[in-house]
Amino acid sequence: MKRGLKIFLLVGVAILIAVWLAWRAASQPVAPDQPIAYNHWQHISKPDGPQLDCDFCHEYADKSAHATIPNITTCMGCHEAVKTDSPEVQKLAAYAQRQEQPKWVRVYFFDPEADVFFSHKPHVKANIACTDCHGNVPQLQKMRREVKHTMGWCIECHRQRKVSIDCYVCHR
Amino acid sequence: MSETTPTNKPQWAMVIDLDRCTGCEACVVACNVENNVATVGAEEAAKGRTINWIRIERYFEGEYPDVRVKFRPVMCQHCEEAPCEPVCPVYATYHTDEGLNAQVYNRCVGTRYCANNCPYTVRSFNFFDHVWDAPLQKAWNPEVSVRSRGVMEKCTFCVQRIKAGEAKAKDENRDVKDGDVTPACVQTCPTKAMYFGNIADPTSEVAKLSKSSRATKLLEDLGTKPKVIYLNEGE
Numbered sequence: 004m005k006r007g008l009k010i011f012l013l014v015g016v017a018i019l020i021a022v023w024l025a026w027r028a029a030s031q032p033v034a035p036d037q038p039i040a041y042n043h044w045q046h047i048s049k050p051d052g053p054q055l056d057c058d059f060c061h062e063y064a065d066k067s068a069h070a071t072i073p074n075i076t077t078c079m080g081c082h083e084a085v086k087t088d089s090p091e092v093q094k095l096a097a098y099a100q101r102q103e104q105p106k107w108v109r110v111y112f113f114d115p116e117a118d119v120f121f122s123h124k125p126h127v128k129a130n131i132a133c134t135d136c137h138g139n140v141p142q143l144q145k146m147r148r149e150v151k152h153t154m155g156w157c158i159e160c161h162r163q164r165k166v167s168i169d170c171y172v173c174h175r
Numbered sequence: 176m177s178e179t180t181p182t183n184k185p186q187w188a189m190v191i192d193l194d195r196c197t198g199c200e201a202c203v204v205a206c207n208v209e210n211n212v213a214t215v216g217a218e219e220a221a222k223g224r225t226i227n228w229i230r231i232e233r234y235f236e237g238e239y240p241d242v243r244v245k246f247r248p249v250m251c252q253h254c255e256e257a258p259c260e261p262v263c264p265v266y267a268t269y270h271t272d273e274g275l276n277a278q279v280y281n282r283c284v285g286t287r288y289c290a291n292n293c294p295y296t297v298r299s300f301n302f303f304d305h306v307w308d309a310p311l312q313k314a315w316n317p318e319v320s321v322r323s324r325g326v327m328e329k330c331t332f333c334v335q336r337i338k339a340g341e342a343k344a345k346d347e348n349r350d351v352k353d354g355d356v357t358p359a360c361v362q363t364c365p366t367k368a369m370y371f372g373n374i375a376d377p378t379s380e381v382a383k384l385s386k387s388s389r390a391t392k393l394l395e396d397l398g399t400k401p402k403v404i405y406l407n408e409g410e
């Protein structure tokens with residue numbers, strides 16, 4: 004009897020630890036390694052940096068469904084001359100030399116099974132700040148997913164702003 | 176089946192002139208391509224598991240050799256009092272404020288009550304996950320979900336095109352007008368038998384045609400108030 008209780012307790016504790024570990028992993032922001040360690044803070048917020056606006060690179064955010072990631076010719080526009088001694092910029096130059104685009108890893112996306120048809124354009128037009136949905140990207144050294152885009156989260160904002168919460172707005 | 180609330184939103188409707196339809200089924204093909212509608216193959220079709228958002232019904236009148244064939248394209252009638260809506264236990268099918276009978280795929284649990292309750296039998300069920308023979312999956316419309324096994328589907332009046340048309344009108348700071356939204360079937364019909372538009376706007380073509388003396392609705396006496404209006408053949 005005593006032994007049974009001991010095993011029961013051990014298994015119970017093991018399960019609790021496993022659940023806690025899984026929960027901790029799930030609540031950690033997603034920050035995948037990128038082919039080039041691009042630094043948002045350096046480009047946007049650094050006092051003596053270029054202080055770019057989001058739409059300098061993500062130039063279709065106000066024009067189409069997708070915000071888009073720039074072609075590396077945009078990067079090379081500056082980095083042909085700027086910081087050519089940095090190893091990451093040298094990686095970039097090598098890509099440009101090979102006429103190849105880095106395979107950036109998406110940080111924000113909807114699960115295809117969610118059948119969500121999101122468009123950036125109406126949100127930008129409605130003056131929603133990029134940081135409202137993407138977190139404080141201007142301060143990030145490494146891009147990570149800080150905001151969880153759940154349906155409840157979308158609906159809450161739509162309710163507050165009194166815009167349609169009809170299913171067909173997003174799902175079709 | 177909620178009471179229709181007054182709204183300033185467009186009310187989408189279709190008019191089909193049966194005098195013009197030749198039964199060519201171009202609309203059926205256009206619909207399949209636009210909306211990623213799967214073809215199930217002969218074996219499953221024999222079991223009645225085909226998926227069709229629009230079909231052409233044929234009626235033969237008279238005795239050989241004096242036969243006349245009549246054609247009637249039938250799709251979801253987007254009834255204002257839709258019998259499919261109140262029977263869905265999870266609200267996967269409901270009425271939008273633009274007069275559309277909507278189907279939310281990821282809410283559907285596949286009870287098939289709605290299809291049983293549809294007097295027009297326009298709802299199709301996905302009995303399995305469909306396979307598109309390569310390279311046909313590359314022709315999927317990215318604006319439309321690819322439905323998976325266990326969900327119901329049916330004509331949406333090409334809601335992706337409706338949303339695009341509305342977005343364009345909003346960009347230009349005006350109300351939607353005729354020509355902003357053209358569903359795939361309407362666009363394709365070679366004899367221009369179909370019209371689509373906002374029936375709440377009295378100047379729209381569908382609103383005018385719906386007042387024709389030839390205008391009828393399918394199984395109108397059921398009280399479903401369909402949003403598809405057929406113009407009967409003239410004499």
Ligand code: SF4
Pocket residue numbers: 195196197198199200201202203231246248363364365366367368369
């Ligand atoms: S495309 Fe036009 S003419 Fe051909 S079947 Fe459809 S409605 Fe009739």
